[in-house]
Amino acid sequence: MSSEQITTTPDGKPDAEQPRWRKDFPVDWPEDNFIARRDFTKFMVLTSFAFVAGQFWIVFQNFFRARRGEPLIERIAGKDEISVGGSLTFSYPEEHRRCVLVRTSETAFVAFSQECTHLSCAVVPEVEQNRFLCPCHQGIFDLKTGQPVAGPPRRGLDRIKLEIRQGAIYATGVEKRMV
Ligand code: FES
Numbered sequence: 001m002s003s004e005q006i007t008t009t010p011d012g013k014p015d016a017e018q019p020r021w022r023k024d025f026p027v028d029w030p031e032d033n034f035i036a037r038r039d040f041t042k043f044m045v046l047t048s049f050a051f052v053a054g055q056f057w058i059v060f061q062n063f064f065r066a067r068r069g070e071p072l073i074e075r076i077a078g079k080d081e082i083s084v085g086g087s088l089t090f091s092y093p094e095e096h097r098r099c100v101l102v103r104t105s106e107t108a109f110v111a112f113s114q115e116c117t118h119l120s121c122a123v124v125p126e127v128e129q130n131r132f133l134c135p136c137h138q139g140i141f142d143l144k145t146g147q148p149v150a151g152p153p154r155r156g157l158d159r160i161k162l163e164i165r166q167g168a169i170y171a172t173g174v175e176k177r178m179v
Contacts, residue, residue: 008085017171054166067116076101076111076162076169089114092160092171099160100132101169104144109169112146117177120151132157146177 007016062072071093082088087102090111098114102125112132114122121136125143132141139151146157156177163170 025074051166058070058170071171071173073163074171076140076171079167079169082169085127087127090171093174098122099171101160101162102127104142108118109162109164110144110146111162111171112141113158113160113174115157116153117155118151123157 009015053115058073058075059073065072074092076090076092077088079087082101082103084103084106087100089098089100091097092099099111100123101109101111101115103109104127110143112123115122116134116136118134118139120139121134121135121139123132123139123141125131126133127143130143131149132143132146134151137152139153140149141153141157142149143149146159148154148156158177159175160171161173161175163172
């Protein structure tokens, strides 16, 4: 430890008699490293706790949802796994129900059933044109609302309700479209 790493206190009293704030905000390098390690450990413990609490919250919610016959909360992907303008498909609420998640901006995501409301072909997101296209009969749905805008479909795509928690996107329910 070099001498310039250690400072003397202005009042010249020993460390044990120094106020608490001086220990929490040290100016000496060795103590500074100690505080950084301590803060890092505190951060890791709190983050882990938040993660575990989040997982318990989902298990707890799903327990009651299952009893009520409601769709379960399911993780789709991490926020960073999908770039702006990107999309990915997933199954929800049952394995055979294909859905598509689209990131429309830095902070906005939308998800809809991939099943066209005309004759059930799979719709494809075309983000630059702000639409979903059904290639079977050229049905077109608005990308943000899922409502039909051209072609044979008369009913909107079922919307998947989303929630973002701790950097991940979860499906939390289905909003059926009657019109
Ligand atoms: S099945 Fe989609 S437009 Fe006909």
